[in-house]
Amino acid sequence: DVVLTQTPPTLSATIGQSVSISCRSSQSLLHSNGNTYLNWLLQRPGQPPQLLIYLVSRLESGVPNRFSGSGSGTDFTLKISGVEAEDLGVYYCVQSTHAPTFGSGTKLEIK
């Protein structure tokens, strides 16, 4: 199985602060078709996860552009440029290049 390691496990931010979350894969996520299927989800308290970013850097419809994704191969980053109160929750990376696996999550708290 592909193991995704997320850091940090928790993050505390003030409104307006920019933060980054790292996701490292135990194997390359570059598919033989040239795509990299690394994605980011947000699970707000009491809610199911929702898709934020797919194919490393593509914003899902309706997701604010303060969210951005980057990376390649085995190292990926989610950045929130100017945290807002509604961003609190747990962020997960998930890969679908191989049989899908999820990171362990990063809990974002608002100071």
Place this chain on the structure above:
Amino acid sequence: QVQLQQSGAELVKPGTSVKLSCKASGYTFTSNHMNWIKQTTGQGLEWIGIINPGSGGTSYNVKFKGKATLTVDKSSSTAFMQLSSLTPEDSAVYYCARHGSSSYVMDAWGQGASVTVSS
């Protein structure tokens, strides 16, 4: 809008089976595969498997082969997951999630169904 409506919480006894449902609306059911995911506090999110509603074809996480069986009823746009030989380790929240045809990942999720296995 895309909606996935899951069946309610279940309290079941060890050794029995449970069948969860996921009714899709707002899109053509057979146009997207459907994933099932397990969430626990200890293990986090785990992918169980995926089904093609058009063909009924399935693919499972090796860990859940023999535990989970995925099926669909195209006439009602409903996906099902049966979990068998339940143990307390199967207690979790289970989600269905549509597989995006352009994102190739879970792009819409049901609200989740809690399963508690206890005598």
